[in-house]
Amino acid sequence: MRKSIDELVDVDNEGTVAREIFVDDELFEQELEHIFGRAWLFVGHIGLVPNPNDYFQSRMGTDPVILTRDKAGDIHVLLNTCTHRGMKLCRSDQGNTRTFTCPYHGWSFSTDGRLVSRPGGLYGVPGFEKHYHSELDKQKWGLIPVPRVEVYKGTVWASWDIGAPSLLDYLGDMRLYLDYALDYRDGRPDGAEVIGGVQKWRVNANWKMIPENFIGDLYHDVSHRSVDAVGIGPSGKGRRDKFGNRVTLCFPQHGHGVIGQLPFYEEYEGVSGTWGDSPEAREYHEHVHRSRVQRFGDRMRVAMSVGTIFPSMSFHGRQPRTIAWVHPLSATETEMWRIFLVDRDAPDTVKDEARRYYMRYSGPGGMTESDDMENWSYATRASTGWRSRQLHFNYQMGLGHARPVPGLAHAVENGEYNEENARAFYRRWSQFMNASSWKEIPMPDGTGSELVTDSEARQ
Structure with missing residues (x-):
């Protein structure tokens, strides 16, 4: 029977931590949700995306994310996976582009606010009129944005949890x-x-x-x-x-x-x-x-x-x-x-x-x-x-x-x-x-x- 978290970590009384938390696969999966899914995570520095349309490929836990600067200069963090069939969109470490195009089926996503309603919105769909009969809801199938993003003195932080405190309170x-x-x-x-x-x-x-x-x-x-x-x-x-x-x-x-x-x-x-x-x-x-x-x-x-x-x-x-x-x-x-x-x-x-x-x-x-x-x-x-x-x-x-x-x-x-x-x-x-x-x-x-x-x- 697995020990509780309080049994594994007793730093206040015994001053000990079970080795189990460093090697157990089940605990690792729990960490991805409870810690990396909630905490403020450092994802990069604005110096890695100095110009409009620059991007830098980063991660949050085991999830690949794209740190990008749009044409207006604003910073965004987007989940790096196509919403159609899951293909990893961005595979270069960093670069400059207005549009991320999936190499699997050709769906394209833009960070330019003049082309889409929000950063990462779905812009181009091959066969939209002929194959989808113009019925695909593009507004619904854009890239997943990380809901909390803050920039502090050039450092970029993000959290998946909308209920997280502000970054300054967290620090x-x-x-x-x-x-x-x-x-x-x-x-x-x-x-x-x-x-x-x-x-x-x-x-x-x-x-x-x-x-x-x-x-x-x-x-x-x-x-x-x-x-x-x-x-x-x-x-x-x-x-x-x-x-x-x-x-x-x-x-x-x-x-x-x-x-x-x-x-x-x-x-x-x-x-x-x-x-x-x-x-x-x-x-x-x-x-x-x-x-x-x-x-x-x-x-x-x-x-x-x-x-x-x-x-x-x-x-x-x-x-x-x-x-x-x-x-x-x-x-x-x-x-x-x-x-x-x-x-x-x-x-x-x-x-x-x-x-x-x-x-x-x-x-x-x-x-x-x-x-x-x-x-x-x-x-x-x-x-x-x-x-x-x-x-x-x-x-x-x-x-x-x-x-x-x-x-x-x-x-x-x-x-x-x-x-x-x-x-x-x-x-x-x-x-x-x-x-x-x-x-x-x-x-x-x-x-x-x-x-x-x-x-x-x-x-």
């Missing part, structure tokens, strides 16, 4: 750490652009192991000692330049978590880094640091290294500066995508230095990510056996020692090394899995911090 004060990755380095708002393309690769691991790794697991740094010794960081030391006093903090009522700094009021010294051998790059980063100090003054701000927004979007805010999101394929296989960010107005020399560092660090050829992939795949493989899948993972580090974070709504911290953030992630997983609708998924009241806003700290 809570984790938004402030996301801002750190998406704003200009000097604190001006919304300055990040995508550099290069999208890295894509597959990992023989359960999808949850990847965002869990990024949500706040500093304890696994032992895995990266060889990379630290090589010195792939921008200044040739370790994996990244030193950066303030790091802690792990999370938002338990949201499921998000981050490795970063507690709210602070004065910039840390020496955080700009030398960033390689280029004098131009060094001068640029020193200038950015001075500008940031002047812009923020003594107002509250945050900074971070890496974090996860529940359930499947993780991001590095500083070094490297990147967004990674995972697409579950099965209980034991995941496809991972990653894009890299730079300041839009940074000199080309600085962007090139960043690109070289990003490639050393991340992706299937990156030295740090190679370590991680080995951990995820072997942990999954070692949990598939008859006996091993009866065991539990241990998440007891720091259990019962979390402290509220002044200045952040609904946030707690637990020092540098702990598993509080992972417990928050799996507690939220349990809430989604137990709920029959968004009405049963708890959300905190007053999710936004009143102590810092974009207008106060980023003008």
